[in-house]
Amino acid sequence: MKLKKLLLNSSYKILQGNLDIEITDIAFDSRKVKSGALFVCIPGFQVDGHDFISQAVEKGASALVVEKDVSDIPEHITVIQVDHARQALPQLSHLFYGRPTEKVNLIGITGTNGKTSVSFLISKILSTAGRTVGLAGTIRKQVGEKVIPFHTTTPTTPESSDLQRLFKMMVREGAEDIVMEVSSIALEQGRVDGCRFKVGVFTNLSPDHLDDHGTMENYKRAKMKLFNRCEYHVINRDDKVAEEILAMATGSILTYGIEHEEVDLKATHIAINAEGVRFTMEYQGEKVEAAIAIPGKFSVYNALAAAAACIPLGLSLEEIAKGLAAVEGVRGRFENVPIPSEFHVIVDYAHSPDALENVLHTIRDFVKGRVITIFGCGGDRDPSKRPLMGKIAGELSDLCILTSDNPRTEEPETILNHIEVGIKETQCQYVSEVDRRKAIGRGLQMAKEGDVVLIAGKGHEDYQEVNGEKMHFDDVEEVKNWVKQQENVD
Ligand SMILES: CC(=O)N[C@H]1[C@@H](OP(=O)(O)OP(=O)(O)OC[C@H]2O[C@@H](n3ccc(=O)[nH]c3=O)[C@H](O)[C@@H]2O)O[C@H](CO)[C@@H](O)[C@@H]1O[C@H](C)C(=O)N[C@@H](C)C(=O)N[C@H](CCC(=O)O)C(=O)O
Ligand SMILES: Nc1ncnc2c1ncn2[C@@H]1O[C@H](COP(=O)(O)OP(=O)(O)OP(=O)(O)O)[C@@H](O)[C@H]1O
């Protein structure tokens, strides 16, 4: 595509060269530049893309988008200057990849907890109804049955040009609907600018990512950015910030909830047990029985969010209930690990105070024996959540084992000390064991008939990140290995 066409909707200054050149690719990482590419220089949090111009040129870039003044660029390279390179990238990419989001129903989910779960539920409902669905989120990116390979460091919501490329690929593979998680960081950085959403879903808001956003107010404002670019807004009206979102919503509104009197989609007659939840879905006077094989009140909320998102896509309540019934669970989300023992083991991705509290309440509702919680908190992430999670785990468990969860560049012991501050406010017995494998072994060893062992924080993750290195580690696999070891000892 000609550079001139790519710049159609942008304001820019030509520093050198001409716009009548063919662009074959868009890159924001100099290491991935291909011959004929447009290299967009982004000043990042770690390094500055402008410092890698010579590498991009060596690799064959034919044009640059910069926001700073640059010099000594070879004459044959066209250089365009914009105010904000990261903000220019989505618009350029949207045009370069042929406006893919205008060819599908794009459904975006934002909120502190439940994005991955709700996106899986929506995708299951739509695929059960016979539609081809694209899915982009934390666990994987896929279209239909095809998993799209991505580097392990790719964020939940990829950078805008990766995202638009992914959308194009999904459209080519026949996707009619694309369901994606939209993180607050992505909204803040404009990664979804240029996307046209058919439906935007808000699940809930509770403290997390305060290291990135500074205050809850900023965090909330970032989340709200999804709701000025959607045709339909699906809002959890039981959440305390729902009214604020409703007040600024620009499209049609569909609310859901359990407690609030005035919602469009309501769950009543809720029955929760260790296997899952059953409830009645009520919408505009119509009632349908629904069930989903993931326990917890939060599962009812996730099912309602998914159901409400599918209504503007033309699905009936019966089709929605059929899709929910087909859900077999989501990897690492309240995942029951089958073991030949008289106690239960649950692996869950709860890594925020609110998520941990929800999961532990759910377990408390059905546990016959004790609750043994094994968890930690991520390094280089919001330290304010550590004592809060310690307190919640202490209040709702009989025994806690504090351990490592991606310490990254921090000392694992320091993180555990922060968690201890909160757990010490409770009566709960606890031990600290930085080695997660040993911690899991210890928890399982201590478990007796009727107990539930919760291994929280890593869910689907298959690595432990220490000092920039990701080593293979999988909580479910660890439990299975422990079982094998016991069998060998016996
Ligand atoms: C904090 C954050 O948002 N980081 C993202 C951000 O990085 P950055 O701005 O710091 O980039 P940088 O490393 O300083 O590099 C600046 C520029 O120079 C380029 N570069 C760099 C090196 C080089 O040799 N050549 C080169 O051209 C880079 O490609 C980049 O364009 O932009 C990068 C390019 O898109 C992302 O890969 C990176 O995500 C990192 C992997 C990350 O950890 N992100 C997390 C925090 C994240 O986004 N998480 C959210 C939230 C998850 C949740 O909801 O819980 C998510 O959506 O996943
Ligand atoms: N609706 C909900 N409300 C509160 N907690 C929830 C909800 N849904 C799931 N959880 C809890 O939060 C954890 C993370 O859920 P999920 O992965 O769906 O959220 P997410 O928003 O995608 O998280 P991330 O931002 O890390 O990608 C689950 O393992 C569960 O413990």
Ligand SMILES: N[C@H](CCC[C@H](N)C(=O)O)C(=O)O
């Ligand atoms: N999207 C979250 C995931 C956290 C998962 C937890 N295991 C951790 O490493 O803190 C983040 O990157 O902050």
Ligand SMILES: [Mg+2]
């Ligand atoms: Mg997620």
